[in-house]
Amino acid sequence: MARLVIVSNRVPDPAELAGPRAGGLAVGLADALTPGTLWFGWSGSRAKQTTSEPVCVESGGLTYATIDLGDADYRAFYLGFSNGTLWPLFHMMPSFTAFDRAEYAVYRVVNHAFAAALLPLLRPDDLIWIHDYQLLGVAAALRAQGVTNRIGFFLHIPFPAPALYEILPPAAELLAGMLAQDVIGFHTERDRAHFLGAVNAVLGIGATADSTITHEGHVTQAIVTPIGIDADAFTAQAIRASRRVATKRMIDSLAGRALMIGVDRLDYTKGLPARFDAYSRFLSNYPEHRRHISFLQVAAPSREEVDRYRALREELDHKTGAINGAYSDFDWVPLRYMTRTVSRALIAGFYRTARIGLVTPLRDGMNLVAKEYVAAQNPADPGVLVLSRFAGAAAGLPEALLVNPFDIDAVAEAINAALVMPLEERQSRHVALLGRVRAESASAYCQAFTAALWGEH
Ligand code: GDG
Numbered sequence: 001m002a003r004l005v006i007v008s009n010r011v012p013d014p015a016e017l018a019g020p021r022a023g024g025l026a027v028g029l030a031d032a033l034t035p036g037t038l039w040f041g042w043s044g045s046r047a048k049q050t051t052s053e054p055v056c057v058e059s060g061g062l063t064y065a066t067i068d069l070g071d072a073d074y075r076a077f078y079l080g081f082s083n084g085t086l087w088p089l090f091h092m093m094p095s096f097t098a099f100d101r102a103e104y105a106v107y108r109v110v111n112h113a114f115a116a117a118l119l120p121l122l123r124p125d126d127l128i129w130i131h132d133y134q135l136l137g138v139a140a141a142l143r144a145q146g147v148t149n150r151i152g153f154f155l156h157i158p159f160p161a162p163a164l165y166e167i168l169p170p171a172a173e174l175l176a177g178m179l180a181q182d183v184i185g186f187h188t189e190r191d192r193a194h195f196l197g198a199v200n201a202v203l204g205i206g207a208t209a210d211s212t213i214t215h216e217g218h219v220t221q222a223i224v225t226p227i228g229i230d231a232d233a234f235t236a237q238a239i240r241a242s243r244r245v246a247t248k249r250m251i252d253s254l255a256g257r258a259l260m261i262g263v264d265r266l267d268y269t270k271g272l273p274a275r276f277d278a279y280s281r282f283l284s285n286y287p288e289h290r291r292h293i294s295f296l297q298v299a300a301p302s303r304e305e306v307d308r309y310r311a312l313r314e315e316l317d318h319k320t321g322a323i324n325g326a327y328s329d330f331d332w333v334p335l336r337y338m339t340r341t342v343s344r345a346l347i348a349g350f351y352r353t354a355r356i357g358l359v360t361p362l363r364d365g366m367n368l369v370a371k372e373y374v375a376a377q378n379p380a381d382p383g384v385l386v387l388s389r390f391a392g393a394a395a396g397l398p399e400a401l402l403v404n405p406f407d408i409d410a411v412a413e414a415i416n417a418a419l420v421m422p423l424e425e426r427q428s429r430h431v432a433l434l435g436r437v438r439a440e441s442a443s444a445y446c447q448a449f450t451a452a453l454w455g456e457h
Helices: 071-090 101-121 138-144 171-178 189-203 231-242 245-254 272-285 307-327 344-353 368-376 392-396 408-420 423-439 442-454
Strands: 004-010 038-047 055-059 062-070 127-131 151-154 183-186 212-215 218-224 258-265 293-300 335-338 356-359 384-388 401-403
Touching (some): 071 101, 127 442, 183 189, 189 212, 231 368, 258 272, 272 293, 272 408, 356 408, 384 423, 401 408
Parallel strands (some): 127 151, 356 384
8 A cells, every 4th residue: 555645834743633723734634644644844943944854753653754944944935935925816816915036936945845855755656745835846846856656736725817827927837847746636616727727828738628737748637626624523522612611601701692703814815804894884784783792703823924914913903993992882892802722622612602603705725614613503503604705615515605705795794694594594504514514524535635646536
């Protein structure tokens, strides 16, 4: 049996994987993390220079091999080209996109450094699965070193429309590099269509009817494999959490009011300023609901070294003050806003308590919060998911109340519709959504992707 080698920018600390904060990629990949698997990438630590000798740690039958990033590489590769150029552009926010040729040069160097450090660990029949936008050039660097293994890549964020992708000065070089892979996976049909359109527009190569592309004699297959969660495990966690003292304290604090919840990394793609504006519009347009609703927004800090993220935090602090200043009463605060990470167990209990899950990113690859919210509901009295049309999750969750997050009035209307929705309709929507979340699961994702990587798609 071939070994699976996972390559991602951040490799989780094995100690964290067992802890309460476990989340992110490790949850999505749980089924692929079978004994023998090697997980390679950045440790999350910084050094003077990027290190070339991976440090290997064995834990739970897996091998974690990590390198440290040099300070200058961290700034140019990680904060610069990855998060200052690719992240906003791929989320179709060109006005937030900066480009610096020197940062891109470092991005290439670091992608080569990843490949060079991984090379000595590879065996001839390993299946290599690379993750996300920070590592678009690793496969081509491995091929240049003579690696002929099957290599797959999964993009966790959206792929932009071709007209936006073309803005990127190294558009052609990055696409050609991606085509060194045998399989490239996306969350949605829309992302795959954008990618195939960009390959056509930028490289002049058309795709076959089954989405394969031939570039310099090498065939790449573009597939759609949406990521998911382990719904049953999350439901169980939410039920356990609902019995915890902290959840009971939360319920008591609501004093019978409906809870609306948002849980996001503090990132401008998540649409939090527009969401706060929509809540304010809701309070203004539907005075009958004032005092009967409490909105809890958990915003986990993220990329705090970047100016744009600091500016977002200030903007949200200001909006929170304005909403609470305008509408609070001595015994009611309309918006509870927390800018710290909350444990997964607590979040599961909050979701279950919440009458509305408000998930309104301006653009999102998938958005796992939407799926977690559905899995956490009590089927006898389920809450309503209000979901952005521009989250990848919307493609697979049509029974949610789908909204355009740029339309503040429409989001305010959806909050009202969710609050007044009869139990029967909430139940029928929930049954359908839960079925979809259970089917489009983490294990289905891993199985579909690894089958394609084996060449079985
Ligand atoms: C990228 C893509 C794609 C959030 N705050 C806290 C916390 N979380 C957890 C949530 C959820 C996860 O983090 C966030 O996942 P998302 O999918 O919503 O978003 P990104 O982090 O932007 O992930 C995204 C994903 O990759 C997978 O492909 O879906 O589109 O952008 O699990 O619950 N967890 C804890 N405390 C918090 O405060 N414990």
